[in-house]
Amino acid sequence: MADKPTSRRRSASTDTADASRGERPITRAAVLETALRIVDQDGVDALSMRRLAEAVRRDPMVIYRHVPNKAAVLDGVAELVFDQLRVDATDIDWMSQLRTVARDFRKLALDHPRVVTLLVTRPLATPLGLRPQAVLRPLEDILALLMRAGFxxxxxxxxxxxxxxxxxGHVLNELQEIVENPEETDDLLRLGLYRLPIGEFPLLRALAPALATYDGAAELERGLDILLTGLAANLPRHNGADEH
Known part of the structure; x- marks a missing residue:
């Protein structure tokens, strides 16, 4: 415990030295944006506090001043991506708005495929009240949207x-490598399904054409059709809100 004041003094003195050399002081946002670039380029496993410090060209103690450990960095990377997700809580068509949110989330996942595991796991590893506001904002806005619609x-x-x-589940499934031999034109060979015993997996083998022509956008829309129409039909609303 005794080394913490020393660490803070070193961090402060390093920032002061940066300023005296005319360098822009490092902020938490700058650290997290750099971490996001590292994950986007090389994946989560490539991110370390040392590499992060090297990327921002600062002493590692400066990094620890803004994020105490790697777990906090990973939480921050998820926070940055969630912060780009917008929900219009005033939209009178709740189904249309949730479709827009779903499409936007899928786009963020495709833009940052190596961050998706963080988006799915990091918020859930933190108690609700301790999650960053950027992570909680979509929840708050969707609740407002739906309660305004009468739910x-x-x-x-x-x-x-x-x-x-x-x-x-959708983005994790879509980002999986489902093709074994991309150059193959035969669907069974393309997906490697020829390896499965014919007698034990007849349905999978028969569905090879459908599996080989997987369309993430179309699958998303079909799933939303099933999910949203089912929810609308089975959950009551009050205040005379119109169905959409």
Whole structure:
């Protein structure tokens, strides 16, 4: 414990030295943006506090002043991506707005495929009240959207959980490597399904054409059709809100 004041003094003196050399002081946002670039380029396993310090060209103690450990950096990377997700809580068409949110989330996942595991796991590893505001904002805004549409609070929360449970599963599935031999034109060979015993997996083998022509955008829309129409039909609304 005795080394913490020394660490803080070293960090402060390093920042002061940076300023005296005319260098822009490092901020938490700059550290996290650099971490996001590292993960985007080389994956989560490539991120370390040492590499992060080297990337921002500062003493490692400066990094620890803004983020105490790697776990905090990973949380911050997820926070940066979630901060780009917008929900219009005033939209009178709740289904249309949730479709827009779903499409935007998928786009963020495709833009940052190596961050997706963090988006799915990091928030859930932190108690709700301790999560960054950027992570909580979509939840708050979706609750406002749905409650304005006439859903009771617990039902609105159920819809949020169902939607994001579906989205997390969808993006993880879409980003999986499903093609073994991309140059093959035969679907069984393309997917490696020829390895499966014919008698034990007849349905999988028969569905090879559908599996080989997987379309992430179309799958998302189909899943949303099933999810949102089912929720609308089975969850009651009050205040005379119109169905959409």
């Amino acid at each position: 009771a609070g617990p039902d609105a929360l159920h819809i949020y959980r169902a939607l994001f449970g579906f989205l997390y």
